[in-house]
Amino acid sequence: xxxxxxxxxxxxxxxxxxxxxxxxxxxxxxxxxxxxxxxxxxxxxxxxxxxxxxxxxxxxxxxxxxxxxxxxxxxxxxxxxxxxxxxxxxxxxxxxxxxxxxxxxxxxxxxxxxxxxxxxxxxxxxxxxxxxxxxxxxxxxxxxxxxxxxxxxxxxxxxxxxxxxxxxxxxxxxxxxxxxxxxxxxxxxxxxxxxxxxxxxxxxxxxxxxxxxxxxxxxxxxxxxxxxxxxxxxxxxxx
Numbered sequence: 001x002x003x004x005x006x007x008x009x010x011x012x013x014x015x016x017x018x019x020x021x022x023x024x025x026x027x028x029x030x031x032x033x034x035x036x037x038x039x040x041x042x043x044x045x046x047x048x049x050x051x052x053x054x055x056x057x058x059x060x061x062x063x064x065x066x067x068x069x070x071x072x073x074x075x076x077x078x079x080x081x082x083x084x085x086x087x088x089x090x091x092x093x094x095x096x097x098x099x100x101x102x103x104x105x106x107x108x109x110x111x112x113x114x115x116x117x118x119x120x121x122x123x124x125x126x127x128x129x130x131x132x133x134x135x136x137x138x139x140x141x142x143x144x145x146x147x148x149x150x151x152x153x154x155x156x157x158x159x160x161x162x163x164x165x166x167x168x169x170x171x172x173x174x175x176x177x178x179x180x181x182x183x184x185x186x187x188x189x190x191x192x193x194x195x196x197x198x199x200x201x202x203x204x205x206x207x208x209x210x211x212x213x214x215x216x217x218x219x220x221x222x223x224x225x226x227x228x229x230x231x232x233x234x235x236x237x238x239x
Contacts (some may be wrong), residue, residue, distance in 0.1 A: 001071060001072055002071070002107065002109075002112045002113055003041075003069065003107075003109075003113040003114075004070040004116060004166065004215050005067060005068070005069050005070075005113070005115045005116065006067065006068040006069075006070075006105065006111070006117065006217045007065060007066065007067050007116070007117045007120065007124060007166070008065075008117055008210075008212040008216060009062055009063075009065050009066070009123075009124045009128065009211050010062075010063045010064045010066075010190070010208070011054045011060045011063055012060065012061050012063045012197060013050055013051055013053040013054045013061075014050075014053060014059045018059075019050060022045050022053070024102050027059070029054045031052060049078055054193070057126065057129075057130035057131050057134070058130070060127070061092075061094050061131065062082070062097055062128065062131050063082055063090055063092075063197065063205070064082035064083070064097070064205065064209050065082060065100075065101050065128075065209075066080050066209035066210045066212060066213040067079065067081060067101075067104060068210075068214070069104060069212065070189075077104065078210075079210070080209055080210055081097050081100045081101055082097040082100075086191075088202065088203060088206070090197070094131060094135055095135040095136070095137050097129060098132050098135055100142075101128065102132070102138075102139050105141045108141045110143070110151070110152040111152075114152060115143065116153075116156065117155065117213075118155070118156045118157050118171045119155065119168060120155050121147075121153055121155040121157075125143065125153065126145075135223065147163065154220065156220055157169060157171075157174075160219075160223065162176055171212060171215060171216065172184045172215075174219055175215050175218070178222050180218050180219070180222070182214070182218060184208070184212065184215065185204075185211055188204065193205060223225040
């Protein structure tokens with residue numbers, strides 16, 4: 001009874017009220033790959049730097065987690081964590097979102113189950129672990145981040161490159177190369193999430209996040225030469 005969890009996360013910079021308390025020296029180190037800081041202590045964090053904090057778990061926060069869970073070749077969960085059930089708007093209770101994520105991994109078995117995503121090794125899962133520590137949310141499983149392995153973490157970007165030390169291919173580029181016939185939502189990418197959120201486009205963000213999960217699933221089955229069932233043929237209820 002193996003389980004496969006396909007995930008993708010969307011993130012935001014810190015709350016606006018934290019802008020003045022951000023350490024600009026740490027920010028510049030994060031942006032500069034942990035080398036010497038680009039600015040002096042006391043300098044203000046630029047607007048560009050503030051927005052880029054969405055990519056760094058030290059300050060950024062989890063907005064949503066798109067998930068698709070398969071067990072025994074059946075989809076048992078297909079939805080986006082981080083929203084209120086009635087309004088379907090993001091609640092911004094990061095700890096609550098993280099608890100919901102780790103709850104899905106309560107019975108995760110590292111020997112036979114997989115957690116799958118595109119660039120999750122260096123971004124999504126790392127981000128979730130760090131934010132869990134910051135929010136004092138205990139992970140339900142301690143995943144191994146050992147490199148050059150495809151279990152329990154299957155990173156479609158790493159597997160495509162066979163862990164070669166080169167820039168990874170983007171999700172939409174790999175989908176095009178594999179001729180999946182699936183594309184990301186037009187006019188929206190990760191750099192637009194903060195603006196869309198500020199504009200109140202919650203459903204658009206959720207659809208974008210879940211679309212990435214669906215594309216990742218198709219890529220996984222192509223990389224493993226396994227047959228997959230078209231989502232259109234499945235009785236799947238999004239939540």
